[in-house]
Amino acid sequence: xxxxxxxxxxxxxxxxxxxxxxxxxxxxxxxxxxxxxxxxxxxxxxxxxxxxxxxxxxxxxxxxxxxxxxxxxxxxxxxxxxxxxxxxxxxxxxxxxxxxxxxxxxxxxxxxxxxxxxxxxxxxxxxxxxxxxxxxxxxxxxxxxxxxxxxxxxxxxxxxxxxxxxxxxxxxxxxxxxx
Amino acid sequence: xxxxxxxxxxxxxxxxxxxxxxxxxxxxxxxxxxxxxxxxxxxxxxxxxxxxxxxxxxxxxxxxxxxxxxxxxxxxxxxxxxxxxxxxxxxxxxxxxxxxxxxxxxxxxxxxxxxxxxxxxxxxxxxxxxxxxxxxxxxxxxxxxxxxxxxxxxxxxxxxxxxxxxxxxxxxxxxxxxxxxxxxxxxxxxxxxxxxxxxxxxxxxxxxxxxxxxxxxxxxxxxxxxxxxxxxxxxxxxxxxxxxxxxxxxxxxxxxxxxxxxxxxxxxxxxxxxxxxxxxxxxxxx
Numbered sequence: 442x443x444x445x446x447x448x449x450x451x452x453x454x455x456x457x458x459x460x461x462x463x464x465x466x467x468x469x470x471x472x473x474x475x476x477x478x479x480x481x482x483x484x485x486x487x488x489x490x491x492x493x494x495x496x497x498x499x500x501x502x503x504x505x506x507x508x509x510x511x512x513x514x515x516x517x518x519x520x521x522x523x524x525x526x527x528x529x530x531x532x533x534x535x536x537x538x539x540x541x542x543x544x545x546x547x548x549x550x551x552x553x554x555x556x557x558x559x560x561x562x563x564x565x566x567x568x569x570x571x572x573x574x575x576x577x578x579x580x581x582x583x584x585x586x587x588x589x590x591x592x593x594x595x596x597x598x599x600x601x602x603x604x605x606x607x608x609x610x611x612x613x614x615x616x617x618x619x620x
Numbered sequence: 621x622x623x624x625x626x627x628x629x630x631x632x633x634x635x636x637x638x639x640x641x642x643x644x645x646x647x648x649x650x651x652x653x654x655x656x657x658x659x660x661x662x663x664x665x666x667x668x669x670x671x672x673x674x675x676x677x678x679x680x681x682x683x684x685x686x687x688x689x690x691x692x693x694x695x696x697x698x699x700x701x702x703x704x705x706x707x708x709x710x711x712x713x714x715x716x717x718x719x720x721x722x723x724x725x726x727x728x729x730x731x732x733x734x735x736x737x738x739x740x741x742x743x744x745x746x747x748x749x750x751x752x753x754x755x756x757x758x759x760x761x762x763x764x765x766x767x768x769x770x771x772x773x774x775x776x777x778x779x780x781x782x783x784x785x786x787x788x789x790x791x792x793x794x795x796x797x798x799x800x801x802x803x804x805x806x807x808x809x810x811x812x813x814x815x816x817x818x819x820x821x822x823x824x825x826x827x828x829x830x831x832x833x834x835x836x837x838x839x840x841x842x843x844x845x846x847x848x849x850x851x852x853x854x855x856x857x858x859x860x861x862x863x864x865x866x867x868x869x870x871x872x873x874x875x876x877x878x879x880x881x882x883x884x885x886x887x888x889x890x891x892x893x894x895x896x897x898x899x900x901x902x903x904x905x906x
Contacts, residue, residue, distance in 0.1 A: 446865050449848045453803040464756050468763040475759050482758025486751025489814055490743050497739035503687040505735030509727045510691035511698055552855055560861040566870075569856055573849025573871035575878060578842040582680075585838055586830060588814040589821040593829040594680050596889045597838045604843040604882025611877035615870045 489588050496587025500579055504542050513538050529567075529613045532558065536568045537609045541578040541602060548572070567616040575608040668892050695724035746810065753811035757793065766792035780840075780883075781833045783823070790819035794837055801844040813841060832890050839886050843878035846871065 468475045507513070517534050524534050536554060539547040551572045555565040578601040586594050702723075720726035760766050770777075770791035777784070777791050784790055793816035800809035816837060824831050830838075849871045856864035 443865070446848060446868065449803070453805060453848070453850075456803060457805065457808060461756060464760040464763070464765060467765050468759040471763045473759060473762040478759045478762050479755035481755075483751035483755035485754050485818075486747050486811075489750050489754075489818075490747035493743045493746065494740055497743050498736045499684065499739075501735040501739040501742075502732045503684050503691075503735075505731035505738075506691035506728050507687045509731035510695040510724055512690055512694045515694060548851065548855070551852070552859075555856065555859050560856055560859045561863070561866075565856075565861075566867060569849075569852040570867045570870045570874060573846060573852040573867055574874035576842045576844050581842050582838065584810065585813060585817050585841070586834070589817045589824075589834075591821070591828060591830050591834070593678060595830045595835060596679070596886070597830055597835040598680055598683065600835060600839045600882055600885045600889065601842040603885045604839055604878045607881035608843055608874050608878030612870065612874040615873050619870060620866075 492590060493584055493587040496583045497580075500583035504579060508539075508543065508546060524613075527610060527613055528617050529610075530564055532564050533567050533571070533613070536571055540571055540575050540609065541605045544577045544580065547577070563616065563620055566620055567613060570612040570616050571609055574612050575605050578602060578605055664888065668889070691728055692725075695728045698724040749807050750811045750814065753808060754815060757812070757815055760792075761789060769795060780836055783831075784820075784833060788819065788823070790816055790823070790833075793819055798840060798844070801841065802847050804846050804848050804850045813837075832886075836883070836886050836890075839882040840879060843875060843882045845875040845879060 465475055465479075468478070513535060516538055517531070520538070521531050521534060524537070525531065529537070532554060536547060536550045539550050551568045554568045558564040578598065582594060582598050582601065586592075586597070720730070757766070766789050767787045770787050770789070773791065773795050774786055777795075778786075781791070781794075793812055797809055797812040797816050800806075800812055817834065820831065820834050820837065821827070823833070847868075849867060852867060852871075853864045856867070
């Protein structure tokens with residue numbers, strides 16, 4: 442485990458410089474005008490950033506309002522009987538609900554849970570596994586589809602949420618079984 | 621379906637003595653599998669019909685609106701409850717109340733404004749890394765590297781994204797995005813993912829609407845398997861955990877489950893849509 446982690450750590454430090462070197466080096470070797478082509482590509486960066494803005498604003502406003510209103514507390518009460526069936530402690534439920542909505546929000550919830558219940562308690566491990574195994578789906582949908590001006594996202598969000606639910610349930614069951 | 625129902629009836633009717641006299645023992649297994657399949661397809665159809673009544677392809681409109689509307693209703697309800705029904709401390713201070721901070725409605729208002737400016741900040745913050753990676757990808761494309769990469773991963777991508785041409789630049793961008801996500805390089809992952817979306821959009825026949833491939837890619841992305849969940853580990857060790865890395869294996873397992881379930885969902889919906897379009901003998905749409 443320790444070896445696995447250090448090797449992955451080294452890999453993740455080395456991969457970007459190596460990638461830059463290989464990509465630019467291959468281009469240079471094939472007599473591509475590297476500087477000119479780089480600038481040509483980089484020009485799009487600004488456009489993409491600006492394109493995302495309306496989508497991100499729409500999504501983040503809705504999420505921020507939803508969080509501030511205390512709707513999550515009500516959802517927690519409603520969902521608690523169901524999640525207790527699969528053995529998810531009710532303390533962890535806010536974490537599970539927050540995770541697809543907001544990265545910084547769920548980070549806060551996770552830290553709070555580990556502080557109050559102990560880092561190495563079942564609740565602490567379960568919360569951090571949930572944080573590590575899923576993404577903020579709403580944010581990803583807004584940014585990725587915003588970049589290509591897609592408003593009709595079809596089934597992307599529900600399918601992403603189904604995947605999140607599966608990941609959260611799996612995290613609960615796996616940590617229950619292991620710890 | 622009717623065949624399944626008949627089998628069910630055969631099992632239940634004692635007159636035919638099906639339930640008690642199985643001539644071949646494997647028939648029990650066949651029948652139970654058939655019943656299970658029947659229930660599975662019933663549940664699947666129920667879920668897909670529910671999805672259609674919930675707005676189908678225009679679902680985000682409903683979700684977005686109800687998130688805002690519910691937020692306002694719930695905040696107002698909370699405030700009304702606190703104002704009239706909740707017990708108040710006996711000693712009333714004569715201080716002037718700061719309603720915009722004290723009430724839920726006030727908090728919702730400031731959260732909305734703050735959310736709007738956060739959206740702009742994030743987008744602007746992305747521009748720098750975006751430019752860097754788009755520039756590098758442009759050089760890689762000119763050098764023919766992206767085509768090589770796409771050819772290498774063809775066996776996997778052929779199944780997941782059947783409608784994308786083999787050597788299309790979308791493939792290599794998606795693979796690099798997934799690899800960056802696995803290594804936890806979120807700074808590189810987002811620009812590469814957006815590049816992939818751009819390439820996927822070039823194959824999009826009706827702009828403004830997501831294609832099946834986009835949805836598949838997005839689901840892989842949101843259930844991203846990360847080999848090292850670096851943020852969670854960092855926080856665990858800052859809180860003096862005995863073993864901060866203990867979550868690595870559970871995280872990978874849980875994320876794998878999420879990816880498998882997500883991909884299955886996406887493929888089921890795609891098959892359902894194709895069937896529906898074929899039934900009506902008209903092109904797929906809302």
